[in-house]
């Protein structure tokens with residue numbers, strides 16, 4: 379059976395992307411939204427990042443999920459409708475759906491249609507009893523949840539990978555509020571969060587020796603050139619990722635190698651030599667920090683699981 383007829387498609391249009399890019403380039407300092415990293419090539423490059431030795435996040439989270447699954451299943455309870463923000467490669471999803479008690483349905487909400495379809499096809503075949511209800515959309519916007527044929531007891535939002543960290547605190551609170559609405563007052567959210575630790579561990583994860591992360595960052599420009607007709611020169615920019623200890627986050631920039639102009643929709647933007655355009659934050663959390671964000675969204679951290687080194691955590695949030 380094809381999943382295509384069931385796909386709810388709210389994928390951002392070229393006009394949405396152009397609007398965001400024009401707004402970001404008009405800011406001082408210039409800024410591009412990291413959500414547009416994930417076209418087909420960007421999703422592939424991200425998968426390649428997760429296989430780099432320096433990028434500890436995915437390996438540790440997978441092991442942590444596996445080791446904590448019995449406790450997670452007990453805390454979450456049976457017959458959940460699992461709603462994943464960003465479908466990714468499906469490896470974490472598989473562990474979760476395998477470990478939970480009688481999950482009813484699985485709804486991935488994913489901005490990249492190709493990544494969504496690929497992961498949904500595999501999961502649909504593997505989990506015959508779980509109704510798969512994919513939604514292609516930007517999860518920073520409110521998303522209507524499809525209703526499973528067999529009613530679920532509650533919704534469980536699954537947001538792994540420390541992707542919450544790609545949002546500023548203000549954006550994260552808005553997202554957690556939307557998540558709270560989506561899951562309802564009886565639901566929960568299972569978040570993966572990268573924890574604060576030595577910069578000597580964090581910074582190399584975003585500056586791998588193979589240069590995969592640099593290619594991932596630059597692919598944003600290639601994607602924009604293709605989809606909205608901008609004329610960024612990929613050789614004119616370089617990747618820079620720095621851990622800012624005060625803020626507890628990686629800040630990633632595309633730095634202009636020379637003075638140059640870029641045109642988007644007939645509008646010209648000047649870059650000076652060395653000008654840094656902000657493209658991604660990757661926030662690293664403390665427990666009080668996360669609890670404060672959750673509280674602003676009317677949520678509490680009710681369970682916590684860390685790996686043995688306390689590098690990465692899973693947190694269950696409920697009302």
Ligand code: AVJ
Nearest residue numbers: 427539540541544584591660
């Ligand atoms: C999307 C949160 C999983 O910020 O660590 C990886 C994206 N960017 N390397 C992160 C990313 C550069 C990643 N997550």
